[in-house]
Amino acid sequence: MIRGLRPLLRGSTYSGVLFACSGALASLPLLPFALLPAAWRSAPHGVLVALVLLAWAALIAAVGLARTTRRVLVVCARRLLRVPLPDPVTVRRPARSPGLAPATAAPAPAVPSGADRWRTPLWLLLHVALGWTAMLVSGPLLVIGLALPGNWTGAEAGLNLYGWSLRPGNGWDSWAVALICVLLAAPGCVLVTSALRWLAPRLLGPSAAERLALAAERELLLAERNRLAHELHDSIGHTLTAATIQAAVAGEVLSADPVAARAALRSIEESTRAALEDLDYVLGMLREEKAGTAPTRTLADLPELLDRLRHAGAVVEPELSGDLAHVQGTLSRAAYRILQEGLTNALRHGAGGPIEVRVAAGPDGLELRVVNRTGAVAGGGKGQGAFPTSGHGLPGLAERVRLLHGEIEAGPDGPQHWRLEVRLPVRLSA
Helix, strand or coil, X not given: CHHHHHHHHCHHHHHHHHHHHHHHHHCHHHHHHHCHHHHCCCCCHHHHHHHHHHHHHHHHHHHHCCHHHHHXXXXXXXXXXXXXXXXXXXXXXXXXXXXXXCCCCCCCCCCCCHHHHCHHHHHHXXXXXXXXXXXXXXXXXXXXXXXXXXXXCCCCCCEEECCEEECCCCCHHHHHHHHHHHHHHHHHHHHHHHHHHHHHHHHCCCCHHHHHHHHHHHHHHHHHHHHHHHHHHHHHHHHHHHHHHHHHHHHHHCXXXXXXXXXXXXXXXXXXXXXXXXXXXXXXXXXXXXXXXXXXXXXXXXXXXXXXXXHCCCEEEEEEECCHHHCCHHHHHHHHHHHHHHHHHHHHHCCCCEEEEEEEECCCEEEEEEEEXXXXXXXXXXXXXXXXXXXXXXXXXXXXXXXXXXXEEEEECCCCEEEEEEEEEHHHCC
């Protein structure tokens, strides 16, 4: 009993009736245009009424085809019906960042079917019909219920039902009839609101095609952000690692060798400036701001990267073969990031000694190799465990190599060395 009365005590029930009545009133400006068939005076009255109603329904449905109509209806239904409806989906393909690795093929946005396009016109027709039902049934009952008690309007009111009539006076009978009218009007309000609340998610909510489009858009966004995260991890992680080691070197030789200390500080300045460019670009992309020119690091920048490692005190033994100038575009940028991550790991977790770097460009593929020593460092220097590890470096490299259809191997190379080796097909460069 109490559960059945709850809808009568909710404000959303009566705001829903207001929503229904507003839809009915909004259809009135279309009625004069629907009355044009009434000019055919020779037709029977019933035919004229049917033609006017059909013309009126067609005009209402045509208004529902506009995208703005659906957006307005969704907003009003959320506020007055208290139905959690999402905004209509607008699918847009994110712009590809020129400095990032290529992603998998983007799924094509879903195209709404013909049935989906008619969901909003159908909702609008039912909305208007329920609104007129509420106005013509519950409205008069509420007016009578307010006017009858004590006959305060001075008018004569009565009820006629199947030959039975009642004309209450100024006594208790007028109050009883008024209460009955209000009790009859309230369930009508509940039924109209409940019908609209049931129909709203099915006709105004996202269709199957829109859900697919929204899922595709989210997939593209997540893929874009994952690539940005890889880019940030590779560039900033390397810079912070090299800068930390260079700062330690500068502190140790500051008094004994000021020239070397100044060189280390100058290298820190250059590397952090480059990292700030990467950081500004990535943060702008994450904020969905208008992105500037992406900082591009390619194999042409490899000598500068190796110089920064030498300033950090590392011994680097590069072995470059083949024509690296012919490695262009995405492949060159990805190769630079792979080498940067491999060298960063060598600095963080290596045990000193030379770091072997091999880059070989052939007609069919590009080979990258980084080998460093492992184990404890003599003299208690910075070795394995000196830097915290996030666990994202190698998985990020594997993902980058997979997108380029390459192969990656990482693991121990003998008892005292660690090897990272990547093979990328040159034919995919662009």
